Amino acid sequence: MAEIKDRASAATAVREAVYKSCMYKDDMNWEKWLNLCDDDFSYAITAYSPEIQRNMTYLSGNREDMRTMMEMLPKHNSDHSPLKRHCSVYEVEVDEENKTATAVSSVLVYQTMLDGVNCHVDSGESKVFLVGRYCDKFRVNEDDVKFIEREVQLDTRRLDKGSHYPI
């Protein structure tokens, strides 16, 4: 692990962590994803609904909840069409003491059909699954940064079949 000696190197580590989180989730390597997160990590998928004019939470959990969910995946019947995240980190802010950091990233999630509808016809077809932003909080350690919060703020509210996978 690289040493994080100043706020600039913390910001670089934050960017890398955001991209790694996408890559691990794309690869459904949930263990590696959770390893980027601290013990007090919390996750939420939220959205604002102009229909009911309220902020909503679509999914939430702590690190343990997320682990349980991932471990139970084989016991569920799921749409196994893989999701791929296209992400751009827009803004990183590291606090004065170089202890915590926040990042805002744009995220687009594509779904490549596998077994979701009629696989003979549509497997292999890619489409936009959802549009949103990652609003992340990090703890800055001596040799790495760890996620303590990820809020996925969705624009998309028409989610059709939905998903068992975290975004």
Place this chain on the structure above:
Amino acid sequence: MAKSRNHAEWNAPPPFKADEYVDSRIYSDEGIFEEELEKIFKKAWIPVCHESELAKAYDFRTVTIAREPVILVRGKDMQVRAFLNVCPHRGNMIERRPSGTFLDGSPSGNPRHMTCMFHAWQFDMKGRCVYISRQEEGYQDRLKKSQVGLRELKCEVYFGGFIWVCLDDDIGMDVKEWSAGALECLQPSLDEEPLEIFHYHKAIIPCNYKLWHDTNCEFYHDYLHYHNRITGFNDGYFARKNMGFDNGHINVGSFEVQYDNYEGFDSRAAISFPHLPPNHWYMIDMFPGVNFNLRGSSLRCDLMTPLGPDKVMIEFRGLGLKSDDEATRRHRIEHHNSIWGPFGRNLHEDLLAVTGQGVSMDAQAEPRKILHGRHENETIHDENGMRHFYEEWGRWMNRSPSDPTKPFSEPSKAESKSKEEALA
């Protein structure tokens, strides 16, 4: 001995009575679909949204019933009224937003009015036309504002604050009569204090709306859901009764959910709805496509808007009590979303299953027999709920669900007829 079947065997009627299966054309035929909009959706009470979605005077909400755009507005008198969201001038849709307030003006019109942006005709919250631009110049005395009011629709707030609309002026019954007793099991829990919406999302699924309603009406698909499989199929569970009511409604009696058996879920007892025994779970399916589902701490409502024979929009709502403090509300939301949210465990599985049904029931595919012939003393895995629905559907459509090319005949008549045939 079990064996596979050839084409003739596959197409032979099942060893069931006619009310124990349906023909898949009722899920795929374009003509039948159009007929359903006319004969059913334009004639039934539909709970289009919840009063908390338009809580303040001048708030509005727009929806669609059977392709007709509808607007709900709350007047200065706090009463909710429903109108066709259609301008009497040249048919523009008056309001385009999903919800909002008329307290603010719009580019073409004044505050506290519904304004059609096209030629700026304006209407008040009671649907009266109050302004026609250059009225005298163009219409002289040939057209009065009183002749161009909005089309008002029957509208009632009932059952925990749901807003029900009916396109048919002549339905001849209020929502209480329409529900025919099906809502009574939850009425004390929902009417004790005001409710508030906390969840909304929608799905457009390539299947017929009735397939979603069927799934909500049958619990035999417990096998689809990991959590239901392991919650313990105990005696209490299997004693839950499916009850049929007039007008095609059904409900499923309660039992106590053992959340200890759910990995990663806690008990809902502490924040169960008023008058609901801790962790109990009731389900009501209203004809033709509405579901109310109270699972201890949160209420779910599904509303189906059929968009085509093979396309349905399902709106999912979650509700708690208006009096909830922040922590209680958060718990209700967690309980709701972990199972029923778009990323929840059960909803995704249910939606996958009906999508699969939709694939096999393409309009041009060979008609199939879809079975609902389970009899288990009208308890949870009995399929009497679906049979009850389709009997009513047949009556409204005057088509036999098991052969939609034939007219409906009342079950008693059909039964005696089949006996006669057997004797002949």
